Amino acid sequence: MDEVKKMVSTSELDPGFKSDVLAHPDARGLNACFSCGACSAGCPIHEVFPDYSPKKLAKMVRLGMKKEVLNSPYIWYCATCCNCVEHCPQNVKFFDILNVLKNMAAKGGYAPAAWVEQTKHVMETGIVFAQEDSWVKKREVLSLRPLKEYVDKMRKIVEKTGIDKIKPRVNSK
Numbered sequence: 001m002d003e004v005k006k007m008v009s010t011s012e013l014d015p016g017f018k019s020d021v022l023a024h025p026d027a028r029g030l031n032a033c034f035s036c037g038a039c040s041a042g043c044p045i046h047e048v049f050p051d052y053s054p055k056k057l058a059k060m061v062r063l064g065m066k067k068e069v070l071n072s073p074y075i076w077y078c079a080t081c082c083n084c085v086e087h088c089p090q091n092v093k094f095f096d097i098l099n100v101l102k103n104m105a106a107k108g109g110y111a112p113a114a115w116v117e118q119t120k121h122v123m124e125t126g127i128v129f130a131q132e133d134s135w136v137k138k139r140e141v142l143s144l145r146p147l148k149e150y151v152d153k154m155r156k157i158v159e160k161t162g163i164d165k166i167k168p169r170v171n172s173k
Ligand code: SF4
Pocket: 032, 033, 034, 035, 036, 037, 038, 039, 040, 054, 055, 058, 087, 088, 089, 090, 091, 092, 093, 094
């Protein structure tokens, strides 16, 4: 069965959202977007998840769909390949705009719980993913320092960025 799309009323739009995004130097190219779709055509995430579309997100920002953009789980799906930037005839740099949107979403309380958990893990262990015993042994064989030595340094970096203060959104995936 086809998914029923939720209609957005014009009264729900935030006319200041586009200006808020454009206030970030990394997002200044947004105004040059003419919705050609070349970014989406080259996006590997769009190929697998058709609902994720750089072109659509750029348009939603221009329309003031703040809640829909910042609460979208898709903005966290980006594979950071930068194909959207390579393909854009207008030099829009959608990847940079997406990072601005993710920062706004995190600050606004829309960060996915998994992302917040991963940050906690970095604070506690100094690495993003749980270590497997085989890695630890391999590091010993290669005379590499134990990763634990970097916990304090990683914690300091995380605290400097402020991402340890980010709260997960309710019901996030
Ligand atoms: S390729 Fe560039 S101009 Fe075309 S829709 Fe994407 S961001 Fe806009």
